[in-house]
Amino acid sequence: MHSSEEFAAMQLHFSETIDKLEKDLRRQTKIIQRSDHRQQKEYDELQQKYKEISVLSDEIEATQREVVFTMGAIGESRSKETGQHVKRVAEYSYLLATHYGLDETECEMLRQASPMHDIGKIAIPDAILNKPGRFDAAERKIMDTHAQLGFDLLQHSQRPLLKIAATVAYEHHEKYDGTGYPQGLKGEEIHIHGRITSLADVFDALGSPRVYKAAWEDDRIFQLLREERGKQFDPKLIDIFFTHLDKFLMIRDQFCDT
């Protein structure tokens, strides 16, 4: 049996424990209320910041796209080609990249970079660039430097997009069988971005009038592409092209010159 002192001590201990629990509970409730309030505020802020970043990022991307297209158009305009040409090359490249199996980000970057393939032409004299008729050997040699020149212009950039553009400028005249220029790369030594832009550019150029030639008929274009499968062009890309021919022709209609 407990003595009355022991009992009183137990009572005291009990009431102290209850006090402590009540105090903890009161604090806990307050902490949770404050925390809920803060979470709400923090999440609101987060969403607001995210919105701001997303607007900025859209702005940056749009600016980048425009600058890139303008640069590409500068290269083209000096040779009397249209701004539509670079747009079509961009879309063809994107389509080829997608079906080749590159990931979406890379496809989108190539779409933006491929219009810069001829940027080196800004350093080619007008007399050669816009000469009607065929180039003589010396003129051809100068004309062919535009790939190297384009690469030289872009190669120092660390931006991923401009790095792709540098590759595309450098390698878009390489041929799958190794007979292209400026490096004479062969097969998959040529970067996929170079192989893709090469086909996109040639397909579009053949179907467009130039100072030195009329636009080719479709049948003649398709025949040449088939003949050059595995020679000038990556056979896989030629296969993709013919499998999805309707999509390529749709792009051509959508971005036509008139």
Place this chain on the structure above:
Amino acid sequence: MKNLSIAPTKYTPSINLDANTGIFEIIGKSYPENTFEFYQPMMEWVENYFSSEPQEQTTVNLEIIYFNSSSSKLFFDFFDIFDAKKSKHAICINWIYDAENENAEEAGEDFIEDFTDLKINLVVKDA
């Protein structure tokens, strides 16, 4: 008694408890994954400080920029230690925060409300 010094991390504040001067400083962010585990050495150190030879005046400077809910709870427990010693020792707690830090301000007010007999100063730093 040896001083306690813990370097700051991304989630935890710097802790400097000086037994010779009686000045305790906790500065930085406090949102570790296991708050009570992190602060356990500090809690034990403070208990030991009071049961050995504490300074006449003990000053606690807390400047917590960001803290999670369990840190709030921990600070209540931390202040409980001082609350139990306040009748025998001179203790002053400075809760320091930037003027625009509403969360820190509210927490400071909660502490004052809870510890009616403990000397807690809200110290606002001008931006």
